Structure formats: structure tokens, C-alpha cells
Amino acid sequence: MNKIKLRQICFLFIGMMPITKLLMYPSILPYYAKNDVVLSAAINFILQGIVIGFVLWLSKKTDCTFFQLLQNTFGKIIATIIYIIFILFLLFSSFMLITEQKAFVINTLYENTHTYFNFMPFFIVSFFACSKGLKTIGRVADLCMPIFLFAFIAIIGLSLSNINFSSILPIGGGKLGIFKGNLISSCWYTDCLYPLFFLGHFQYEKKSFLKIGISYGIGAICVMLFLAIYYGLYGDITILRQNSIAHIAKFTTAFTSIGRVDYVFVFTLTLVHVFYTIVPLQFASNGLIELFPKCNNILASAIINFVILLFIWMFTYDFSSIQIFYSQYFWIFASIFAYILPICAIFLKKERSTTDEKVLDV
Amino acid sequence: MIFYECTQDNDMKNETKKTLGKKLKENLQSILEILTAEDILTYQFYTKDNVLCTAIYIDQITDKELLGSLIAKPLSLIDAPTTLEDAMKELYFPENSCEEDVTTICNKILAGNVALLIDNLQGAIVLGAKKISSRSVAEPPTSMTIKGPREGFIEDIKINMGLVRKRLKTAQLQFDMIQCGKQSQTSIAVVYLSGIANKKIVQQVKDKIASYEIDEVVDSSYIGKFLTARPLSLFKQVGTTEKPDIFCAKILEGRIGLIVDGSPIVLTVPYLIAEDFQGPQDYFASPYRATVSRFIRLFAILISLLLPAYYVAAQLFKLQLIPFGLLMTISASTKNIPLSPSIELFFLLVILEILLEASILMPKQVSLALSVIGALVLGDTAVKAGIVSTPAIIIVAISGISAYAVPELVGTSSIIRIILLVLAGSIGTFGILLGIALILYALLTMESFGTPLLAPFAPLVKKDLKDSLFKADLFDLKERPAVFKSKNKKRLLQKKGVENEQDKT
Numbered sequence: 001m002n003k004i005k006l007r008q009i010c011f012l013f014i015g016m017m018p019i020t021k022l023l024m025y026p027s028i029l030p031y032y033a034k035n036d037v038v039l040s041a042a043i044n045f046i047l048q049g050i051v052i053g054f055v056l057w058l059s060k061k062t063d064c065t066f067f068q069l070l071q072n073t074f075g076k077i078i079a080t081i082i083y084i085i086f087i088l089f090l091l092f093s094s095f096m097l098i099t100e101q102k103a104f105v106i107n108t109l110y111e112n113t114h115t116y117f118n119f120m121p122f123f124i125v126s127f128f129a130c131s132k133g134l135k136t137i138g139r140v141a142d143l144c145m146p147i148f149l150f151a152f153i154a155i156i157g158l159s160l161s162n163i164n165f166s167s168i169l170p171i172g173g174g175k176l177g178i179f180k181g182n183l184i185s186s187c188w189y190t191d192c193l194y195p196l197f198f199l200g201h202f203q204y205e206k207k208s209f210l211k212i213g214i215s216y217g218i219g220a221i222c223v224m225l226f227l228a229i230y231y232g233l234y235g236d237i238t239i240l241r242q243n244s245i246a247h248i249a250k251f252t253t254a255f256t257s258i259g260r261v262d263y264v265f266v267f268t269l270t271l272v273h274v275f276y277t278i279v280p281l282q283f284a285s286n287g288l289i290e291l292f293p294k295c296n297n298i299l300a301s302a303i304i305n306f307v308i309l310l311f312i313w314m315f316t317y318d319f320s321s322i323q324i325f326y327s328q329y330f331w332i333f334a335s336i337f338a339y340i341l342p343i344c345a346i347f348l349k350k351e352r353s354t355t356d357e358k359v360l361d362v
Numbered sequence: 363m364i365f366y367e368c369t370q371d372n373d374m375k376n377e378t379k380k381t382l383g384k385k386l387k388e389n390l391q392s393i394l395e396i397l398t399a400e401d402i403l404t405y406q407f408y409t410k411d412n413v414l415c416t417a418i419y420i421d422q423i424t425d426k427e428l429l430g431s432l433i434a435k436p437l438s439l440i441d442a443p444t445t446l447e448d449a450m451k452e453l454y455f456p457e458n459s460c461e462e463d464v465t466t467i468c469n470k471i472l473a474g475n476v477a478l479l480i481d482n483l484q485g486a487i488v489l490g491a492k493k494i495s496s497r498s499v500a501e502p503p504t505s506m507t508i509k510g511p512r513e514g515f516i517e518d519i520k521i522n523m524g525l526v527r528k529r530l531k532t533a534q535l536q537f538d539m540i541q542c543g544k545q546s547q548t549s550i551a552v553v554y555l556s557g558i559a560n561k562k563i564v565q566q567v568k569d570k571i572a573s574y575e576i577d578e579v580v581d582s583s584y585i586g587k588f589l590t591a592r593p594l595s596l597f598k599q600v601g602t603t604e605k606p607d608i609f610c611a612k613i614l615e616g617r618i619g620l621i622v623d624g625s626p627i628v629l630t631v632p633y634l635i636a637e638d639f640q641g642p643q644d645y646f647a648s649p650y651r652a653t654v655s656r657f658i659r660l661f662a663i664l665i666s667l668l669l670p671a672y673y674v675a676a677q678l679f680k681l682q683l684i685p686f687g688l689l690m691t692i693s694a695s696t697k698n699i700p701l702s703p704s705i706e707l708f709f710l711l712v713i714l715e716i717l718l719e720a721s722i723l724m725p726k727q728v729s730l731a732l733s734v735i736g737a738l739v740l741g742d743t744a745v746k747a748g749i750v751s752t753p754a755i756i757i758v759a760i761s762g763i764s765a766y767a768v769p770e771l772v773g774t775s776s777i778i779r780i781i782l783l784v785l786a787g788s789i790g791t792f793g794i795l796l797g798i799a800l801i802l803y804a805l806l807t808m809e810s811f812g813t814p815l816l817a818p819f820a821p822l823v824k825k826d827l828k829d830s831l832f833k834a835d836l837f838d839l840k841e842r843p844a845v846f847k848s849k850n851k852k853r854l855l856q857k858k859g860v861e862n863e864q865d866k867t
Contacts, residue, residue: 109679129803138821
């Protein structure tokens with residue numbers, strides 16, 4: 001039910017991982033890193049890549065799930081507490097992604113009045129997806145990879161005519177700003193935690209390091225290319241241009257006879273974003289089932305989505321405050337949970353699982 | 363053929379097993395006690411030595427010519443046989459059997475066979491003298507082709523089985539016969555190629571059908587419903603076709619087919635949604651043309667689903683989505699329309715559905731009048747009266763026509779189109795996106811006998827992409843679809859020593 005293929009994880013990195021870094025991130029990072037956005041992002045990607053490498057090494061040594069590893073090492077009670085903390089962290093990080101998406105949707109897809117009601121149906125989709133297990137993440141990744149690449153290449157292609165790459169020169173001038181940019185952007189790089197939740201649900205194959213490394217690299221290149229182009233387009237005023245995927249190609253298309261055709265690709269990327277935003281909720285929902293086996297899929301999904309829905313509703317009009325909180329304070333937790341703790345996971349007792357479930361061929 | 367009984371008439375089942383004796387009168391009485399209808403006839407004749415014989419049959423579905431020439435005549439020329447086996451030797455009849463159980467004999471009579479009782483002999487001879495009138499094999503109206511075979515299945519299961527056997531002259535082709543329907547006792551042939559089809563799925567199909575007890579199986583769609591994992595889903599989960607060539611191609615891929623007596627539409631499982639984008643003549647046209655056609659079908663279905671919703675979302679929430687020049691034209695046409703775009707489109711889509719429904723049910727002679735009323739009176743007058751706008755009519759027309767590029771999905775797409783329209787009218791483009799996401803999640807999680815509906819796209823099965831939206835050349839389709847996990851993978855081998863023209867060049 002919850003088995004996924006290594007290929008699907010690779011596709012997740014190519015076709016879904018970049019998307020959360022293309023909405024607000026390209027306009028927030030230059031505030032700190034100035035024209036060194038690519039350099040700053042590259043450091044984050046290298047750190048994230050190292051974490052993923054460690055988790056992959058762990059997957060080679062064990063076929064237990066993350067919760068089983070915690071149980072083997074710390075016993076049931078402490079393992080449950082640690083796992084709950086991780087689930088809460090997933091919820092916190094997904095809260096930012098959903099808030100960001102909500103702001104993007106409201107600012108980009110509407111010209112007139114909107115209410116929080118406009119965004120709330122998102123949770124119907126999320127509820128449905130969370131109730132269907134982790135297998136859907138893999139299948140969604142299969143579907144999203146070509147869709148993302150097609151839309152991404154199209155939107156980049158449309159934006160190329162207006163770029164001034166000299167804006168990102170000289171490289172390395174940002175000094176401390178580069179590292180400050182690193183720290184504040186930790187909350188956009190929490191997805192390196194996801195492979196930890198895939199543990200036990202996929203089989204380590206030959207050349208897994210290479211396959212995941214290449215796909216992760218492609219995803220990272222997509223983000224860095226986007227950052228460079230976006231900064232090349234807007235230069236110093238990039239920080240004022242949030243919702244970057246809606247702005248990157250608009251000068252090429254707005255005054256043509258076909259109009260804002262780039263919106264077709266913006267919608268496509270938004271669809272991928274919807275899918276990716278649900279992923280941490282699916283992990284949290286699955287985690288809840290692991291912790292409490294009596295809790296069925298529907299109940300777990302309902303609890304997780306209700307909690308997030310409640311938070312989103314409570315902070316409907318506080319997007320700026322949330323963004324400030326996440327960039328100013330949350331990066332500490334993000335760094336610990338996304339970078340440090342997954343590396344610590346390699347010290348957990350690595351035992352072979354007793355279950356004999358094989359990964360499905362398709 | 364294997365007879366695998368799914369349901370039986372409860373009244374017959376509850377009776378204790380009754381067998382025939384030697385006295386003809388008593389035997390006849392026991393059968394006629396069960397078969398009381400007036401269309402059940404008896405024909406009495408005597409052997410040369412004056413022993414009474416009685417044939418029991420049903421008026422309209424038994425071949426009386428055969429009864430007379432091959433049953434009554436030979437027996438009347440000889441002395442009474444001493445055993446049923448001896449009697450069978452005298453009757454040169456291909457389908458015959460000796461039966462003693464009254465219930466079995468009654469069931470066989472009801473199926474159109476003749477039961478022959480001979481005085482002083484225990485049991486009855488059942489002779490297959492069925493004669494059911496059926497229409498001739500013709501091109502099915504739902505899948506016409508310019509190139510390629512034009513045969514279509516009809517309502518008679520025997521003829522349909524013959525059409526399949528004619529194309530697949532192999533000992534591997536199996537027809538496992540089962541019956542379903544408490545009252546109708548409808549015959550169903552489970553068709554597969556042993557060694558190619560997955561035996562587990564064959565058994566699952568039989569078990570699923572056997573798990574339902576229904577009065578009558580009117581059409582194959584009833585069996586289709588039995589085979590679906592999610593009966594309430596909007597999406598079909600069983601493949602259908604009316605053409606033997608397509609059916610045989612699917613069987614050769616490792617699928618399992620079901621021919622239901624009384625229905626010209628045969629079923630195939632496992633079903634993949636990509637099947638519906640494959641046209642009947644894709645395999646007879648050039649692969650480039652076939653690929654283009656399949657992409658056009660995909661594009662058409664997207665247009666059909668999204669165009670009305672997109673138009674409404676653009677007008678109500680995001681005018682930027684429409685190019686400026688076009689926006690001016692639209693606004694000039696819509697400025698005096700009293701209805702909001704969403705209500706206007708909703709109203710027109712409902713009218714379209716009514717017209718389609720009426721055109722199917724209406725007699726052919728009236729359909730021309732209906733077209734005039736629909737297209738001219740309703741469309742033209744409604745625009746002139748200022749009730750609906752011209753762009754709205756154009757959009758509904760394009761959407762309606764596009765849906766028919768994939769006829770198998772017309773029913774589903776018309777419902778989804780209205781759902782997306784309502785979402786677009788309520789929350790704009792984000793509503794459309796959420797609707798699409800929900801549909802994709804629903805499709806991603808659906809499986810037909812363990813095969814994901816969206817395969818080979820999600821999960822990705824690289825080998826099977828060759829015949830999905832893309833259509834590779836025949837020489838590249840060397841293997842059966844991997845998604846069906848067939849044991850026999852190869853379907854095209856080039857014999858050694860035979861050089862291909864392509865290789866020479």
C-alpha cells in the first residue's frame with residue numbers, strides 16, 4: 001500500500017522539490033544575498049544534498065521505517081515522543097508552504113474580491129490525498145515530473161528575451177549576506193527531511209546514490225537557474241516582486257496578441273505546487289497511523305487537515321507576520337530538524353524489518 | 363468448455379434433486395410441472411416398433427427443421443433403442459448429452475435445447491438445436507473506421523465467440539462459460555489466452571461475477587458494474603469495445619475479455635485510461651498520424667473539460683487570462699446579457715445535455731426537426747433576444763464537439779465539465795486547479811484488477827509508453843504491455859535470415 005519506487009523519489013526531486021522555491025523565495029533571498037542569490041542557494045542545496053546522502057546511506061543499511069528505527073533505539077515511549085515532534089515540525093513547515101501558496105493564489109489568480117473561502121477547498125483535496133497513503137506521492141511524482149519540466153522550460157523560455165545577466169555580477173560580493181541568506185532560507189529546504197519518512201517504504205537499488213544525486217542536481221539547477229534569471233530580470237527591485245512565477249515571463253507576453261499565455265504555465269506550476277504542498281501532510285497523516293495503528297486513514301487525514309485548516313483560518317490576514325516569523329526565528333528549528341537530526345539518524349540502531357512486503361514493480 | 367454455474371433459480375435449487383425414471387408419462391409430467399409456460403411445446407412421435415418418444419422444446423428458440431429431420435425422422439425409421447447411448451448413436455447430432463436430473467434438463471430446455479424422452483429408457487437426451495434469430499454482423503455505429511476491419515459484435519454470444527475464434531486460431535484461446543442472472547441465466551464467456559493472460563485475474567473475474575446474484579443481466583454493462591472496484595466512481599473501470607479486431611488485440615496483450623449474451627458490447631479487464639485515447643484505426647494508419655490523432659484526442663478532451671470553466675473564471679475573476687483584443691469583442695457581446703457568465707454557461711451546458719439526450723432517444727425522422735430547433739431556434743433566437751451571448755454559444759459548441767473526440771469518455775466528461783464550471787464560477791481558476799488535482803488523485807488511486815488506471819504514466823512504465831499517447835511503429839512493439847505482467851512477453855519476433863527492408867537501407 002505504501003511502497004514507492006526509487007524512480008519516483010528521483011522524480012519528486014526533479015519535478016516537485018523545486019516548485020516551493022519558486023514562489024516567494026526568489027524575492028526574499030535577494031534581500032540578504034543581493035546578487036549572490038545563486039551562490040547562497042547553492043550552499044543550501046549542497047547542505048541539503050549531504051543530508052539526503054546520509055539518509056540514503058541509512059536506507060542501504062536498513063529496511064525499517066524511521067519510526068521503527070526510533071523504536072529499536074529508544075524504546076516505544078521515547079520513540080513516540082520524538083516522532084510526534086517530527087510530525088509537528090512537518091506540520092509547521094507545511095503551514096508556511098500552504099500560507100505561501102494561499103498568498104500566491106490570492107495575489108495572482110484573482111483581480112477582484114476574495115475571501116479565505118477561496119482557498120479553503122484546498123483542504124478537500126488534501127484530505128482526499130492524505131487518506132490514500134504514501135503510494136500516491138510516488139504516482140503524483142511520476143505525473144508531475146514531465147508536467148513541471150514542460151511548464152518550467154516554457155516559462156523560462158518566455159522570459160529569456162528580457163534578461164540582463166550582468167545584474168548577478170560580480171559573484172561573491174555579498175559576503176556575510178550570502179550566509180545570512182542561507183540561514184533564513186532554511187525553512188524552504190525542509191524537504192531534505194522527506195527521504196527520512198520514505199525509509200522502509202522503498203527498496204535501495206544499485207546506483208541509488210547516482211540516480212538520486214543526478215535528479216536532485218537537476219532540481220537544484222532548475223531553482224538556481226530560475227533565481228539567476230529572475231534576478232537578471234528585475235535586479236535590485238527583485239525583493240518587491242513576490243510571486244515570481246507570475247512575473248518572470250509577463251513582459252514577453254502581456255502586450256502580444258495572444259495575451260498572458262504564460263498563465264497557462266503558471267497554472268500548471270501551481271498545480272504541481274498544490275501536489276507538493278500536500279506531501280508533508282501526507283507524511284504527517286501516515287505518521288499518525290504508524291503511531292496509533294487503530295487510527296484509520298480517513299481519521300488521520302481528517303485530524304491533520306483540520307489542524308492545519310484551523311491555523312490557516314486563524315492567521316488568514318497575517319501572511320507578512322508569518323513570513324517574518326519563519327524567516328527570523330523558524331530557521332533555527334528548520335536547521336535542526338532538516339539538517340542536523342536527519343544526519344543523527346545514521347546512529348540509530350539499524351535492524352532488518354520483519355515484514356516481507358516487496359516493492360511493487362509499477 | 364467449462365460450465366461454471368454462478369446462480370441458479372432459487373425455486374429449482376430448493377427442491378430436492380429429482381431424477382427421471384423409465385416411464386415417459388411420469389418423466390414428462392415432472393418436467394412440465396416445472397416448465398408450465400405456454401411456449402413450452404412437446405412433439406410426440408413413434409419409433410418403427412411403436413414406442414412413444416417425446417421431444418420437449420421452446421417454440422421460438424428451437425430449430426424445428428432440425429428437430430424433424432435429425433431427431434424425429436431417424437428414430438421413426440428404426441426400432442426403439444435399448445439404451446440412451448444407442449439412441450444417441452442413431453442421432454447424428456453434434457451437441458448432445460444424456461441427463462437424468464430434472465432441474466438440469468429444464469435449464470437446458472430453457473436455453474433453447476431439445477430434450478428427448480423415450481419410453482422405457484431412463485433419463486433424457488439433450489440436443490443442441492438452438493435457433494435464435496439475430497441481426498447480421500455489421501459495422502458498429504460507435505466505432506466506424508475508414509481503414510481496417512468493419513466487423514462488429516452482435517447480440518448473439520455464439521456468433522461473437524465465432525468472430526473471436528475466426529481471428530485467433532490458437533489452442534491457447536479459452537472460453538470459460540459462466541452463467542449469471544437468477545431469472546435470465548445469461549451466458550457469459552470469459553475469454554483469455556492461456557499462457558499470456560494472468561490466471562489470477564481470470565479467477566478474480568469469475569469470483570467477482572459469482573459474488574453477485576441478480577435477477578437479469580440485461581447488458582454487459584451490468585457485468586461491468588460487478589467488476590468495478592469503486593462502483594460510485596465517475597470513471598469507468600472496465601474497457602469496452604464493439605469490434606472483434608480490437609477485442610482480439612486486447613486479448614493478445616494479456617487482457618481478459620467478457621462476452622455477454624444479448625450484448626454487442628464486450629468487456630475487457632484490466633482497463634487503462636490510455637485505451638480510450640486509442641482510436642479504432644490507429645493500428646492501420648502511420649504511427650505519426652496515430653500519435654498526432656491521440657494527442658488531438660487528449661487536447662480535445664482538455665478543451666471539452668476546461669474551456670467553459672476557463673471562460674467563466676477569466677470573466678469573473680481574472681480578465682488578464684483573455685487577450686485584450688478578444689476581451690473587447692467578448693465584452694461587446696456580453697454587455698447586455700442579464701445572466702452572469704457562470705449561470706449563462708451552466709444554462710447552455712444543460713441545454714446541450716438535453717439536446718444530446720433527446721437526439722439519442724428520439725426517432726430518426728424527428729431528429730432533423732430537433733437539430734433545427736436546437737441549433738437555429740434555440741441558439742440563434744436566444745442570442746438575438748439577448749438572453750445568451752454569442753461567445754458563450756461558441757464555447758459550449760466547441761466543448762460539446764470536442765467531447766466526442768473521445769466517445770468512451772463522453773458521459774464522464776460531461777459531468778466533470780459541469781463540476782469544473784461550478785468550481786470556476788465559485789472560486790475561479792484556483793477552483794479549476796483544485797478540481798483537476800482531485801480528479802488526478804482519484805485516478806491515481808484507482809486500480810483495475812491490480813493495474814493502475816493511469817498506467818503507463820503514473821506509475822511510469824517506460825516500455826508501455828510506446829503504445830500510449832505515442833504510437834510506435836509496429837516493429838518497435840515487440841513486447842506485450844509490461845503492466846499486465848504477462849508470462850509470455852514477446853509478441854513480435856523477426857526470424858533469422860529474413861532481412862528487413864529498413865535494415866538494408
